[in-house]
Amino acid sequence: RGQGYRSRQIEPKNFQLVIRSQDCLKDIATNPTEMGSVNNRHVCCTRESPTPNVLELSTRSILTSNRRFPPTMDKTRPLLLPTVETHPLCITQNQTRQDTENSINYSILDSSTLVANTDKDDTIGKTNFLPTQPMDDDRLAIIRETQKETGLVDESIDFLTKSTRKSTNKSYNRQWKKYVQWCKQQTPVINPRQYSPINVFNYLIHQRHLSTSHLKIIRAAITSVYKTLHPTKGNLAEEKLIADFFKSKRQQTVCIPKQHQLTTWDSNDLLTFILHKYKDTQTLTLSDLQQKTLLLLALSTMARPRSDLGQLQHRDVLFESNNESQVTKMTLHFQQLKETQVKTIQLQCLSNQDICPTTTTFLFLQRSSHLRQNLPIDHTLFLSYIEDTIKTRSARPTMIANWIKAQMQDAGINTQLYKPYSIHSASSTKAVEQGHSISSVKEHGNWSRKADTFERYYYKPINSTLSSTQIAQSILHNTENCTTLEVRAEATEVGLGMTSNQYVAEAKTENVIRPSQYVSWFQWLKGTPPK
Numbered sequence: 001r002g003q004g005y006r007s008r009q010i011e012p013k014n015f016q017l018v019i020r021s022q023d024c025l026k027d028i029a030t031n032p033t034e035m036g037s038v039n040n041r042h043v044c045c046t047r048e049s050p051t052p053n054v055l056e057l058s059t060r061s062i063l064t065s066n067r068r069f070p071p072t073m074d075k076t077r078p079l080l081l082p083t084v085e086t087h088p089l090c091i092t093q094n095q096t097r098q099d100t101e102n103s104i105n106y107s108i109l110d111s112s113t114l115v116a117n118t119d120k121d122d123t124i125g126k127t128n129f130l131p132t133q134p135m136d137d138d139r140l141a142i143i144r145e146t147q148k149e150t151g152l153v154d155e156s157i158d159f160l161t162k163s164t165r166k167s168t169n170k171s172y173n174r175q176w177k178k179y180v181q182w183c184k185q186q187t188p189v190i191n192p193r194q195y196s197p198i199n200v201f202n203y204l205i206h207q208r209h210l211s212t213s214h215l216k217i218i219r220a221a222i223t224s225v226y227k228t229l230h231p232t233k234g235n236l237a238e239e240k241l242i243a244d245f246f247k248s249k250r251q252q253t254v255c256i257p258k259q260h261q262l263t264t265w266d267s268n269d270l271l272t273f274i275l276h277k278y279k280d281t282q283t284l285t286l287s288d289l290q291q292k293t294l295l296l297l298a299l300s301t302m303a304r305p306r307s308d309l310g311q312l313q314h315r316d317v318l319f320e321s322n323n324e325s326q327v328t329k330m331t332l333h334f335q336q337l338k339e340t341q342v343k344t345i346q347l348q349c350l351s352n353q354d355i356c357p358t359t360t361t362f363l364f365l366q367r368s369s370h371l372r373q374n375l376p377i378d379h380t381l382f383l384s385y386i387e388d389t390i391k392t393r394s395a396r397p398t399m400i401a402n403w404i405k406a407q408m409q410d411a412g413i414n415t416q417l418y419k420p421y422s423i424h425s426a427s428s429t430k431a432v433e434q435g436h437s438i439s440s441v442k443e444h445g446n447w448s449r450k451a452d453t454f455e456r457y458y459y460k461p462i463n464s465t466l467s468s469t470q471i472a473q474s475i476l477h478n479t480e481n482c483t484t485l486e487v488r489a490e491a492t493e494v495g496l497g498m499t500s501n502q503y504v505a506e507a508k509t510e511n512v513i514r515p516s517q518y519v520s521w522f523q524w525l526k527g528t529p530p531k
Contacts, residue, residue, distance in 0.1 A: 175221035273411035296357040310397025
């Protein structure tokens with residue numbers, strides 16, 4: 001309540017009312033026939049101080065602190081029925097309040113109910129609300145409103161919305177909302193819907209401390225709205241002012257890579273941990289069997305923990321058997337990838353059953369089949385609350401990443417430097433170091449052969465200093481016979497998942513003594529040929 005409603009004085013319960021005329025010193029007789037010709041009367045408490053004269057308006061007086069009723073009453077005026085009545089069955093309770101100030105505009109309605117001032121029943125009908133304009137900070141609402149104005153229906157708009165991934169829409173919505181808030185804080189206020197490269201440039205200057213990739217997301221979020229509101233305008237990224245900003249940002253940004261960005265961790269550490277903790281597959285508990293299946297699939301498929309393994313559905317795991325009903329091959333279909341629509345990997349059984357992802361996954365599905373009977377048809381391969389049959393449900397992608405992180409930490413891998421996503425780089429780098437070509441690794445890991453994404457971000461050889469050391473030794477050593485660090489390949493037969501057993505050259509490092517073919521500075525002056 002406001003201040004005017006919290007300071008009403010409480011009248012004492014034992015006060016006595018008397019009726020006075022204009023002459024406040026003379027009480028009015030209780031007999032109506034003896035009241036005389038006095039017209040103006042008022043009711044007051046006995047504790048009120050005597051007042052010789054009272055000034056009242058002729059129409060209606062404002063209620064004062066002593067709570068007088070209007071002295072002038074019309075006898076022929078029609079009586080108005082109140083629309084708020086007191087419930088007849090309610091029990092009036094005395095309420096007390098401790099207030100220090102007086103209030104003149106306060107009334108009490110105890111247990112009040114709203115009633116209609118008519119004898120007819122009102123039927124509830126449909127209410128037509130006026131269409132409201134979407135808020136400026138709702139990116140999808142702005143796009144939907146503009147598309148409706150062009151004649152598209154809701155079904156068509158929903159279909160077009162799915163052209164962008166949910167995670168991308170979520171990121172764009174967050175960045176657009178921040179841009180709208182910045183526009184509202186400017187003086188004068190900027191209309192965020194107006195196509196203005198200058199305003200976008202000023203906002204990018206305001207956020208220039210962020211990374212280049214983050215700034216590109218901001219630009220893309222604003223562009224997604226502008227290309228719908230202003231289809232005739234050019235691409236915002238091609239505006240000279242915006243292009244010059246990103247060019248200047250690249251020139252001024254110096255990124256010195258850290259050690260964990262140059263090399264990755266050895267996948268053999270995690271494989272050794274799997275063999276030590278989850279060796280006997282047949283005797284593992286269902287929870288441990290799920291953890292082993294997850295780690296083996298992450299290493300063998302080079303799949304991402306969240307977007308790939310976290311969304312791998314149970315119905316997309318298929319097996320093939322031979323005439324003896326033995327599983328020989330497993331086919332995995334990863335849906336909703338970043339690069340393509342579906343990624344398919346086929347893995348054959350390995351000779352070592354303890355590290356075979358096909359055999360382990362097949363056993364895991366057999367032992368968890370009773371938990372999947374009441375789950376939706378699109379439930380994932382990995383389950384949360386797998387030990388509780390009542391709470392069992394599909395595991396979230398975040399939970400899959402947390403499981404891998406915990407296993408990496410138990411294996412002795414520094415999870416402060418290497419996140420769960422680094423298993424994608426560790427497994428692919430290991431495959432190249434074992435002699436597989438980069439093109440075959442790109443195909444297996446679903447990378448584009450034409451792009452250099454793998455070479456730039458994922459290929460991080462553990463012995464990255466090997467080639468540099470060879471070059472340095474070749475330059476600095478000019479003796480006849482110099483010892484160089486060299487790699488020799490020895491063919492070894494290994495079992496791989498996607499194809500049958502094949503010969504792969506295993507890299508081994510050793511010191512090799514080779515005659516020097518370089519001419520010393522002194523020999524070059526004399527014209528003596530090298531030996």
